[in-house]
Amino acid sequence: MSNSWQNIQSKVLKSDSKLNLLIAINVVVYLLINIPAVFEWLFTGSSQIISFYSNEYLAIPAYLPKLEVRFWTPLTYMFMHAGIFHILFNMLWLYWLGQIFEEYLGKHRIVGVYLLGGLAGALFYVLSYNFFPVFAAVLPISTAVGASASVMAVIVATATLMPNYTIHLMIIGPVKLKWLAIFYVVLDFLSIAGPNAGGEIAHLGGALLGFMYIKRLQKGSDWVGNIANLFKSGPKLSKLKVVARNNNKKTNSRPRQDEVDVILDKISKVGYEHLSSEEKEILFRASKDDN
Numbered sequence: 001m002s003n004s005w006q007n008i009q010s011k012v013l014k015s016d017s018k019l020n021l022l023i024a025i026n027v028v029v030y031l032l033i034n035i036p037a038v039f040e041w042l043f044t045g046s047s048q049i050i051s052f053y054s055n056e057y058l059a060i061p062a063y064l065p066k067l068e069v070r071f072w073t074p075l076t077y078m079f080m081h082a083g084i085f086h087i088l089f090n091m092l093w094l095y096w097l098g099q100i101f102e103e104y105l106g107k108h109r110i111v112g113v114y115l116l117g118g119l120a121g122a123l124f125y126v127l128s129y130n131f132f133p134v135f136a137a138v139l140p141i142s143t144a145v146g147a148s149a150s151v152m153a154v155i156v157a158t159a160t161l162m163p164n165y166t167i168h169l170m171i172i173g174p175v176k177l178k179w180l181a182i183f184y185v186v187l188d189f190l191s192i193a194g195p196n197a198g199g200e201i202a203h204l205g206g207a208l209l210g211f212m213y214i215k216r217l218q219k220g221s222d223w224v225g226n227i228a229n230l231f232k233s234g235p236k237l238s239k240l241k242v243v244a245r246n247n248n249k250k251t252n253s254r255p256r257q258d259e260v261d262v263i264l265d266k267i268s269k270v271g272y273e274h275l276s277s278e279e280k281e282i283l284f285r286a287s288k289d290d291n
Contacts, residue, residue, distance in 0.1 A: 019099065019110055022098075030081050055143055059143035094154060101154055110154065116223065116224065124201050151206070155180070155184065156207040157210035159180060161267070
């Protein structure tokens with residue numbers, strides 16, 4: 001047991017991947033809340049005390065006077081989950097799409113996109129509940145939890161960068177990322193009239209953030225560049241650099257920026273999988289400073 005725990009710690013803490021860290025934080029927060037809740041239920045027949053305090057102090061309220069004194073909740077809510085399946089599917093999608101995100105954009109941007117996506121989701125949720133009359137009756141008691149807005153930001157950002165990248169889904173088969181992202185955005189919009197309106201609205205906020213981030217990044221504006229620079233040294237990026245895993249280092253010379261731009265345009269049109277080995281090598285050399 002001790003060795004297994006040490007192995008887990010080693011993988012999470014020593015890995016360069018910030019994706020593992022994000023997943024670990026979500027899992028630890030879930031366990032810290034729900035393990036005591038189980039013991040409370042065993043002794044009292046309910047878990048109302050744990051549920052009350054976690055919802056009161058960690059979930060984000062839509063009611064502005066309450067949000068004013070719970071100002072930290074736009075951050076804490078994005079690491080909470082309402083149930084085992086809620087966290088399971090969120091972490092699976094974060095893991096699957098997060099790996100692709102890190103492979104092509106480096107390992108230091110995902111934290112910023114996750115946080116900004118969660119904040120965008122919180123903003124959409126709070127503004128919608130205070131603006132649309134349909135939510136007036138439940139506004140004083142409404143709260144939201146979940147990493148879904150953050151996960152949607154990662155999904156849509158990855159799909160926007162590489163729309164034709166194909167993944168294989170169980171039963172369905174091969175699916176391009178652009179169709180996956182469009183499906184979830186449309187589904188979230190249509191589900192606003194359902195029982196989880198606040199969650200669906202937050203998802204759309206995260207999705208919009210992911211889309212806008214990549215579009216701005218492709219124009220040379222990196223919104224999370226400052227966050228990335230906290231984890232590495234070196235000059236800030238002025239252009240989008242794509243990280244590709246390639247051990248064939250034929251030369252140490254840096255390619256011209258116009259060469260990189262042409263290849264990035266090709267990725268946006270036909271996907272990374274259609275690049276030649278020479279083009280992948282150029283991207284690898286262009287992105288070495290971003291590892």
